Amino acid sequence: MICEDGVHFPEHMTVAVIGAGPAGLGVARVLRDLAIPDVWVLERDKIGQSFRDWPAETKLLTPSFPGNVFGITDLNAVSYDSSPGWSLRTEHPNGPAYARYLEQAAEIYDLNVQCGVDVQSITPEDKGFTLHTNHGSFTADFVIWACGQFGAPSGKGLKGAELGRHYGTVDTWTEIEGDTAFVIGGYESGMDAALGLGANGKKVYVLDRGAPWLDGNKDPSASLSPYTQQRLSTFHAHLDIELIPDVDIEALQETESGVEIIARDGRSWVSEQPPILATGFGTGTRPVSEHFDYTDAGLPLLTQDDESTSQPGLFLVGPEVSHNGHLFCFIYKFRQRFAVVAHAIAGRMGVDTAPLEAYYDNNMFLDDLSCCEADKCLC
Numbered sequence: 001m002i003c004e005d006g007v008h009f010p011e012h013m014t015v016a017v018i019g020a021g022p023a024g025l026g027v028a029r030v031l032r033d034l035a036i037p038d039v040w041v042l043e044r045d046k047i048g049q050s051f052r053d054w055p056a057e058t059k060l061l062t063p064s065f066p067g068n069v070f071g072i073t074d075l076n077a078v079s080y081d082s083s084p085g086w087s088l089r090t091e092h093p094n095g096p097a098y099a100r101y102l103e104q105a106a107e108i109y110d111l112n113v114q115c116g117v118d119v120q121s122i123t124p125e126d127k128g129f130t131l132h133t134n135h136g137s138f139t140a141d142f143v144i145w146a147c148g149q150f151g152a153p154s155g156k157g158l159k160g161a162e163l164g165r166h167y168g169t170v171d172t173w174t175e176i177e178g179d180t181a182f183v184i185g186g187y188e189s190g191m192d193a194a195l196g197l198g199a200n201g202k203k204v205y206v207l208d209r210g211a212p213w214l215d216g217n218k219d220p221s222a223s224l225s226p227y228t229q230q231r232l233s234t235f236h237a238h239l240d241i242e243l244i245p246d247v248d249i250e251a252l253q254e255t256e257s258g259v260e261i262i263a264r265d266g267r268s269w270v271s272e273q274p275p276i277l278a279t280g281f282g283t284g285t286r287p288v289s290e291h292f293d294y295t296d297a298g299l300p301l302l303t304q305d306d307e308s309t310s311q312p313g314l315f316l317v318g319p320e321v322s323h324n325g326h327l328f329c330f331i332y333k334f335r336q337r338f339a340v341v342a343h344a345i346a347g348r349m350g351v352d353t354a355p356l357e358a359y360y361d362n363n364m365f366l367d368d369l370s371c372c373e374a375d376k377c378l379c
């Protein structure tokens with residue numbers, strides 16, 4: 001049953017998966033393969049909502065290519081037997097197209113997805129959890145939190161951040177006024193903003209405390225993707241984009257002529273329009289944060305099964321999963337942990353885990369975390 005009109009779900013479910021993005025749908029599919037009953041995906045808006053909310057011009061950085069039949073699953077697929085490259089007939093899908101792929105996946109895998117349900121908090125019980133939602137309370141034996149980070153734009157402590165405009169709130173770069181634009185942050189979303197603004201004829205300044213566009217880290221979670229590098233080199237001659245490295249922005253301040261952008265070293269710029277904050281996203285676990293412990297960097301602490309270290313039965317899937325300093329913040333990375341979570345739940349329920357062999361065979365079951373260390377990036 002997929003997002004039918006109205007809200008219909010049982011008062012008790014075996015597994016409640018919160019969030020119908022790639023992480024929630026992907027893990028639900030594995031649980032379905034294990035024939036675990038009463039698995040429900042609860043989504044506060046629509047399937048793939050974060051992708052629907054991307055700027056209209058934004059496309060996936062990771063290329064889609066249907067290598068699945070040779071055991072090389074499409075990088076953007078949520079399952080080993082699907083390929084956005086094949087179904088959408090495009091290599092770099094935009095947000096709405098990728099949301100369409102997710103909808104198709106939910107339908108083909110016959111997942112129970114209920115839209116319009118906002119999970120506001122959870123209470124651990126003697127057995128399982130009570131979930132408190134905008135449609136009342138109900139219970140689940142296990143909860144898998146899959147809410148991503150796009151709904152948590154963050155100015156990362158920048159003073160006066162409210163005077164800027166976060167990347168995640170932009171519908172299209174054509175709606176930004178003025179001839180000149182400032183972008184704070186020069187990693188993926190900052191470059192995406194600069195390319196989108198530059199294509200609309202603006203002079204764009206990108207300010208970053210380092211120079212991510214020069215970083216040669218082998219892990220694309222820590223350096224610009226080839227797709228972005230390629231776009232930069234292709235368009236750099238035509239677009240008026242100035243990359244300004246080594247400038248640590250401390251504050252935004254209102255002035256008569258616009259917003260002053262103030263760096264720690266005393267330099268400053270005035271932007272007529274609110275500067276674009278490409279400063280990243282915070283944690284998507286806020287509604288359940290009391291049930292997680294966090295690292296100093298603000299990442300949820302997880303067991304080897306991606307379960308909360310402080311609350312048994314509560315699991316995390318998606319881009320906030322991290323182990324040994326390695327972030328699983330791309331779909332092709334975090335999908336390798338769906339089967340790990342499903343294996344843990346199945347084990348506690350006494351369910352046969354033989355169907356997970358297919359996940360091993362297709363590189364979709366990363367249970368050996370020894371390769372995931374910050375200095376061994378290509379795990």
Ligand SMILES: Cc1cc2nc3c(=O)[nH]c(=O)nc-3n(C[C@H](O)[C@H](O)[C@H](O)COP(=O)(O)OP(=O)(O)OC[C@H]3O[C@@H](n4cnc5c(N)ncnc54)[C@H](O)[C@@H]3O)c2cc1C
Nearest residue numbers: 019021022023044049050060061062119147148318330331
């Ligand atoms: C501009 C941009 C480009 C990107 N490009 C790539 C790329 O090329 N390749 C790649 O692998 N990754 C890319 N990413 C990252 C990728 O989009 C995320 O890692 C991915 O969306 C995370 O999937 P998710 O299912 O965890 O979260 P999401 O896709 O954010 O889905 C979470 C869902 O949970 C719902 N939700 C949130 N809170 C609640 C609640 N309390 N109750 C109920 N539902 C809730 C939301 O509405 C949403 O539908 C990009 C991200 C951005 C911002």
